[in-house]
Amino acid sequence: MKKILPVLILLLFTVNCFGQQFAQYNTGTLYDSFENLSQRSFIPDSSRKYAFNFFLPNLSVNSYLKGNAQVPLKTRAFSGYYTADNLKVGPGNVYNRVNANVNNYWVMFKVFTSLEGNSEVGVSLQTRAEGRGLFTDETVALYAGPGAFPKDHYDDIFNNTGTYQAYHQASFTYREKLSKKFAVGIKLSALMGIRYQKATVTSSSIDFDRANDAALLSMTGRYYLNYNPGPFNSHDYLPTFRNPGAAIGIGTSLRTRDNFNLQFNFKDVGFIHWSSRSTVYNFASADTIFNLSTSRRENNIYDAVKNIAKTNVTVGSFTTPTNGKFEVSANKQFWLDYDNRYKYSPTLILSKELFFDGFTAALVNPFQYKNYVVTLTTAYDNNRVFSLGGQFMIKSPNAEFFIGSERFLPTASTALAGLKSNSQINKNAAYTAVDLFLGVSFKFGPVIEHPLNASFIPTENSPGFIKRLYNRIFGKDNGD
Template sequence: MKKFLLLFLLLIPSMFAAAQQFSQYNTGTLFDSFENPSQRSFIRDSSYNMASNFLIPNFGGYAFLTGNAQRSVQTRLFDERYDNSQLKVGEGKLNHVIGNTGVYLLMFKWYAGMQGDKEMGISFKTKGEANGTITDESIALFNGSANFQNQAYNQILNSKGYYQTYHQIGFSYREKLSKRAAFGFKVNFLMGLQYQEILINNSSIAFDKAADRAELALDGLYYASENAGRFKASTFAPNFRNPGASVSIGGSYKNEGGYIWQGNVKDLGFIHWSGKSNTYRVLGSTTLTDLSRPWREDTVRNQLSNLLKSGYMSTGSFITPTDGVAEASVAKKYFFNYDRTFGLMPTLIVQKQLFYPGITGALVNHLQYNNLTITATASYNDLRLFNFGGQFMYKSPNFEFYLGSERLLPTGRMVLQRFGNNSAYTGADVFLGFSLKFGRPVESPLNASYIPMGEEKGFFGRFFDKIFGKRKGGGEL
C-alpha cells in the first residue's frame, strides 16, 4: 500500500486501507454477530454453545481512488513509471482516496443462557482507517517538472487527509427482548498505534527548469503521533500509550409481515493520542532539486517531509474520533420449497458516516440452498460510484466459511494488472472468514436435561416489557 495515496503513500510510507461487509448482513455468522450486535450466532437444538475463529484471522478491507490520478497510480504501482497523461495540471482537480480495514485476530462467543437467548463474546481486532483528497498536481510533482508548463502556480497543491491504526479489545452482549425484538451492544477498549494527518490550506510553487529546481511554499498543519511512519514489529505490539474507547449498539425487530428491521450505530468512539505526539504549524518554503533526475521521486518526498516538520512544533496529546457509522436495514426471507431449504433473502441497507462525509446504499441478496449461500451485493455512494460484489459461503449450524469481494470489477482489474483509461475508480476489496462451534449442544427447554422455570427473558427483556408491555404472538427473530 506504500504507493497508493501518493501524498500519504510517498510522504507517509505504508497505509492501512476493511470495513463492515454488507454481504454479511443477516447471515448469522460469528462475524455478523460481532459487527451487528443484535444478530444471533447460536441456534437452539442445532448449535453447540461456544464459537471461535481459533486465531485464524477473519479480515476484510478495501481501498479505492477516484479522479484523474488513477492512471498515474496504476503505472507507478505496477510499471515503476508515471503515466500522467490524464492529469489536468493547473486546475487543482481533486482525487479522493478512502481505505478501511479490519482484522479479527480473535473471536470467541458463548451461549450465556436460555432466558432471552443471551450471547456474550470477546474479541481482538486491528483496524485501519484512511480518508483524503489530493490534487492532480501533488501527484504530478513526484515525477518532477515534466508536466508543469507554466513557471509559477498558486493553490494547486492544497490537499488533505488522515490515517490511523489501532487495536480493539471488545466485549459483546446480545439478548432477545421478545419473540420479535432483539438488542445487542459491543464495548471496546482501543489502543492507538499510529496517526498522521495533513491539511494544506495554501500553496505555491515556482519552477526554474534551467536550474532543474523549484521553490515550494506551504501553509497548513501536520499531526503525527509518537512513532508515526515507523513500521516494525514493535510498532504493532499492544500498548496503553494511546487509550480510547468505542461502542456499537444495535437492535432488530421482525414485524407481523415477516420483515426484519435493523438499526446499528457502530464504532462510535475516540482515541487519546499520547503527550509525545507532535503538531506542526507548516509555514515555510523549500527548494526541490534534481527534478529531472532518476531519483526525483525520493528527492521530492524527502524535501516535502522535511518541510512539514520544519515549522513550529508543539508536543502534546490530542483526541481523534473513530470512523463511526449509522446503519438502517430491512430484509425478508422467501422460501421456494416446503422444507425451507431453498430460499432468497434480499436486504436493503443505508449507511451514513458520522464524523466524515459519506453515505452509501446497498442491496444484498442471499440465495441459499441447504448449507450453501451465494450472495450478490450492489451498492452506490455519494461519490456516484456503483459497486457490484459477490460472496460464497458454506454455513452449517457449527461450521462456517466465506470468501468474497464487494468490488469485483476493480478488484479483478487490480489483480490482473489490466486497467481501463475510463474507469470510475481504481481499487481493491476482499474479505474472508472462518469459525467453528464446539462444546455442549444448545437445547430448548423441552429437550434439555434441565428445564428453567418462568419466563425465558433476560434483564433487558424484562425491562423492555415494563416499558412496552408484554406482547403475544408473532414469529421468532
C-alpha cells in the same frame, strides 16, 4: 509504501480508510453477530454452545482510488515508471479521492448463556484502520518530472488533505432476545491507538528552476502526528495503553407483523486520546527539490515535503473520533420452492458516518440452497461510486466459511494489472479498487437443547440480564 503509491508521500499520510462491508448482514455468522449486535449466532437444538474462530483471521479490506491519477499510479506501481497521461495540470480543483477500510478480527469467541433469553456473551480482539484523502492531479504529475508543467510558476496546486488512523479494539458483547419479535445487543470496547496522521495543505506554490533541474516548493497548513518512541517500526503495532480510547455499539432488531426484520445499529462510536508527547505542526515554509529529472526525484520530493511540514511544532495530546456509523436495514425471507430448499432473503441497508460526510445505500441479495449461499451486493455512495460485488458462503449450524468482494470487477482488474496486464494498467476506469473479505469460524461443546429435547442437562433456562432488569422495573410480561 513509496513503491506502491509514492504520491501519498507528498500528503504525508498512509492510504487511509473508510469503507463498508455489507454482504454479512443477516447471515447469522459469528462475524455478523460482532458487527450487527442484535444478530444471533446460535440456533437452539442445532448449534453447539461455544463459537470461536480459533485465531484464524476474519479479514475485510475495502479500498478504492477515484480520479485521473489511476493510470499514472498503476503504471508506477506495476511497471516502475510514471506517466502524466490523463492528468490535468494548471486548471486547479481537479482532485483524486482515495478511500479504504481495513478490519481484521484476530479473536472472536461467544458463549450461548440462556435459552429463555436466547442470550449470548462474547469477547473479541480486532485491528482497524480508517481515514480518507483528497489529492490533486498536479501532486501526481510532480512525480513524473518537470516536463508535465508547461509554466514555471503555479499557485495552490498542492492543496491536499488526508487522515489516517489505526488502532486495536478489545470488546465485550452481549446479545439478548427480549421477546419473540425484539432483540438487543451491546458492544463495549477498549481502544489502543497505533498510528494517527492528518495533513491539510491550505495554500501552496511551486517555482521551477529548469536550468538547475530544481524547484522551490512552498506550503502552508497543519500536520498532526502521534508520538512513537523512535522511528515507527513493527513493534509499534503491538497493543499498548500509550494512546487509550473507548467505543460503544448498540444494535436492535424488530420483526414486524409482515415478517420484515428491521435492524438499527450504532456502530463503534468512540474516541482515541493520543499521547501528550504527540506533535502538531503549523507549517508555513519552503524548501528546494533538487534533481527533478533524475531517479532520485521521489526521495527528493519526500525530503523537501518533510522539511516543510515538520516546522513550528507544538507538543501535546489531542483526541480524535472513530468512524462511528448509524445503519438501518430491512430484510425479508422468501422460500422459492415448496420443499424449502431454495431461499432468497434480500436486505436493504442505509449507512451514515456520524462524524464525517459518508453515506451509502446498499442492496444485498443472498440466494441459499441447503448450506450454500451465493450473494450479489450492489451499493452506491455519496462520492458517486457504484459497487457490484459477490460472496460465496458455506454455512451449517456449527461451521461457516465465506469469501467475497464488494467491488469484484475493479478488484479483478487491479489483480490483472499486478500480473502485468498492460490493458488493465492503462485502463482509466470509474475507479480502481482492492476489495476482499473472508472468514471462518466453528462451534463446539454440548448441543444447545430445549428441556423437552434434552439428552443431558441443558443450558440454564432463565431470562437474560436485560430481561430480568426489565421485569424488575416494569413487572413480568407473561405474554412473551
